[in-house]
Structure formats: structure tokens, C-alpha cells
């Protein structure tokens with residue numbers, strides 16, 4: 001084997017390092033290897049303006065602190081091996097620092113202001129970002145964090161103020177069931193980012209047929225947000241028409257009440273199909289089979305994406321599926337994930353989902369539907385919809401919000417459908433084929449596993465204790 005002299009030197013240095021009786025001095029260390037600077041990265045960083053991260057802003061190079069008591073915290077000579085005598089040559093060496101106060105201090109400030117009841121007086125000048133909202137709503141309590149997000153968050157302290165929502169951004173999401181548009185909403189009631197998953201593939205048609213139903217679009221997204229907004233601003237937030245591509249970028253026209261679509265108003269075309277879905281981290285993300293939430297979300301998008309037959313048309317004409325899932329961040333029926341996890345432990349002790357909530361001091365269901373109603377109105381979806389749900393409270397709450405419900409479409413749990421096909425609902429526009437049924441589970445985590453003891457118990461409790469409108473599945477040896 002041929003050894004190069006540089007290899008031999010490196011080996012010898014390594015051996016010295018490993019066998020030295022005293023800790024190595026700086027001289028014996030191998031030379032420091034710095035990664036080459038990437039010019040593209042530097043250009044991007046330089047162009048990005050004030051240095052902003054999720055929790056910090058205004059990170060930048062500033063003259064270093066020179067007070068002796070602060071020396072230790074920025075004494076670069078410890079790391080570079082420079083002689084400390086050279087320090088005086090760089091008394092004002094630039095240091096990379098943040099001008100932002102520690103988070104604890106910022107929250108302390110916000111709390112103090114909250115306590116004093118002067119929520120609108122909270123200084124927002126620390127923020128390098130300009131809030132983009134143009135809804136006239138009291139500003140949020142975490143005022144010091146406003147600039148990083150610019151949420152339209154009023155406060156629960158004034159729950160009587162009319163609920164307002166604003167779609168902050170929209171984008172195309174290709175789902176296993178077809179394309180959808182994800183809309184992110186802010187509101188003046190809570191600090192949550194509620195979502196709408198809009199299915200309306202006809203929006204991609206360059207030449208829509210004259211009798212096509214109006215598109216499902218957000219009025220707040222399409223409205224003009226400021227005198228200075230550019231076409232690129234509109235496109236970036238999703239206020240465009242058609243399908244966005246490198247060769248097609250058409251900003252939507254500004255919203256005026258007279259031009260806004262009112263889907264669902266035509267007599268011939270079935271009303272859009274919608275679902276108000278409540279967040280369930282365990283069911284949707286982990287694939288928990290304590291509940292059917294994951295499959296309900298998937299199944300709702302699938303059903304909404306199915307072509308819809310136009311009954312009055314000759315030759316059984318169909319139009320692309322259209323509707324929306326309004327995804328409300330009301331985890332655990334509004335009690336939050338922490339309480340839901342505790343409730344699961346009580347359920348393991350033998351209590352059902354309703355009793356477990358009550359034992360923890362919660363109501364059986366703490367959800368509200370005002371924000372969902374406002375989102376439906378913003379999307380022009382309050383003038384007649386078909387609603388996917390088994391929950392009678394949800395139907396009543398939406399009607400109270402002024403949403404006209406033309407039909408309730410039941411959601412039969414897969415586990416019950418699979419064991420008893422007679423439960424499958426064949427009364428609507430689609431007659432599910434076997435392959436449709438298989439497809440329905442294919443996109444779920446663990447889609448093949450449809451039955452579970454916990455799941456069965458949960459579903460039965462919904463029927464028996466919460467009044468959900470489902471035919472109760474009963475053991476039938478014939479099936």
C-alpha cells in the first residue's frame with residue numbers, strides 16, 4: 001500500500017491527539033475546516049430585508065458591546081485563537097444580535113397591558129412588518145407578536161362583537177381525490193387559524209360553459225386590501241383565477257358585492273356539498289382508531305369531489321363536484337388536546353366519551369359555529385347547501401347562523417358499512433362501486449384497518465348519548 005506524506009502527517013497528528021497525556025493545546029488541533037460560502041444563499045439573505053424568524057426579528061449585525069462586564073459573552077478570541085491583545089484593534093467589532101426582548105419579557109408586557117384593560121394601547125412599533133388586515137377589529141392581546149403574523153384576532157373579551165373573518169391566503173392542494181383550494185382564515189373571535197378546503201375544479205376551465213354554476217371564491221380574499229397592492233401581492237395570497245402556472249398568472253378582479261358569486265342559487269344544479277369538520281390530531285394525524293375523525297375528513301373530501309348529476313338535464317348530465325370542508329380548530333369538541341388526552345385515560349377506566357368530558361369539568365360538546373357560519377358566508381356558501389353530518393346540533397347551529405340547509409347527507413362510518421353493506425347510503429347522486437369503497441380507505445393512515453373495539457364503542461356512544469342520526473349497527477351473523 002502506498003502512503004502519501006500528507007496522509008502520514010494526518011495519521012501522526014491523530015495519534016498524538018489520542019495518546020497525549022495532557023489535553024491538546026490549540027496548536028495540535030487539526031486545521032479548522034469552514035464550509036465554503038454559498039453566493040446564492042448570501043444573496044437570498046441580503047435580499048430578505050430585516051432578519052425575521054418565527055420568534056425573533058431584527059437580527060442583524062450591530063456594533064459589539066464593549067463594556068468589560070459583557071466581554072465574556074462575546075469574546076471571540078476564545079474561539080478564533082487570536083491573541084487577546086488584538087482585541088483593542090477591534091473595539092467595536094460587529095456582533096450578530098437580536099434587538100428583540102426575550103419572549104418572556106414580551107409576554108409579560110402583553111399581560112400587563114391586558115390586565116390594565118388597554119389592549120389597543122399596546123405598542124406595536126417594535127414590529128418590522130406591517131399588518132395586512134384591513135378589517136377594523138380591535139388588535140390582539142399578544143401585541144408584541146403582532147408583526148410576525150398580523151392575525152385578525154380580536155378578543156374573547158368582547159364576544160358580542162359581530163364575528164368577522166378574513167381569508168389571508170389560498171392555494172391549490174392536489175389531494176388523492178382531486179385538486180382542492182386550501183383557504184386560511186383569521187377572525188376576531190379566537191386566536192386560531194381556521195381553514196376551508198374548497199373543491200371546485202371547474203375554476204380551472206379556461207372557457208366555462210355559460211350554464212356552469214358560479215365559482216366558490218372568498219370575498220375577503222378577492223377584495224382590495226390596500227391602495228398599494230400589486231398584482232403580484234394578489235397572486236401570492238391566492239387571489240387569482242384559473243390555474244396558476246409559469247405561463248398563466250391572472251389576478252382575480254377586485255371584489256364588489258354585486259360581482260360576488262352566490263353558488264347554490266341555481267334551481268337546476270344541486271347545492272354545493274359541505275362539511276363542518278372539527279380538528280382531531282389523534283384521529284387525523286396519528287391515525288388513532290379511538291374515533292372516526294380521520295376517515296370522516298377523507299371521506300368528506302372524496303364525496304365532495306364526486307361528479308354531481310344535474311337531475312333536470314336530459315341525458316343525465318354531470319358537473320364536477322363542488323363544495324367545501326370548513327376545518328375548525330376545535331380540537332376535542334372544543335375542550336382542547338390536553339383535556340382530550342386526559343379524557344381518553346378516563347375512557348380507558350371504563351367511562352364513555354361524554355362522561356369523561358363531564359368528569360373533567362367540561363361540557364359534552366364545547367364547540368361553536370359562528371366562525372364557521374362567517375366563513376361560509378365569505379365563500380358565498382350560505383344560500384343553500386347540502387351538509388355532510390350525523391350531528392343534529394350542527395345542523396341547528398348552522399341554521400341559526402343563517403345558513404340555508406337544503407339537505408343533510410349522512411356519514412356512515414366505514415367500519416359499519418364494511419360489515420353491513422345495507423347501511424351504505426345509496427340514495428344520493430353517487431352509487432358507490434366496490435372500487436370507490438376501496439379508494440375511500442386508500443388515502444387514510446391504516447386505511448385497511450376499519451374495525452376497532454374502541455372505535456365501535458365511540459360510534460355507539462355518539463348514537464346513544466349524543467343523538468347522532470345514524471342507524472345503529474347491530475351484530476348480524478348473517479352479514
Ligand SMILES: Nc1nc2c(ncn2[C@@H]2O[C@H](COP(=O)(O)OP(=O)(O)OP(=O)(O)O)[C@@H](O)[C@H]2O)c(=O)[nH]1
Nearest residue numbers: 278279280291330331332333340343353389390391
Ligand atoms: N372530548 C372528546 N373529543 C373527541 C373524542 N373523540 C373525538 N373527539 C373530537 O370530536 C370532534 C369530532 O366530533 P364528533 O362528535 O366525532 O362528530 P361531529 O363533528 O359532532 O359530527 P359529525 O358531523 O356527524 O361527524 C373532533 O374535534 C375530535 O377531536 C373524545 O373521546 N373526547
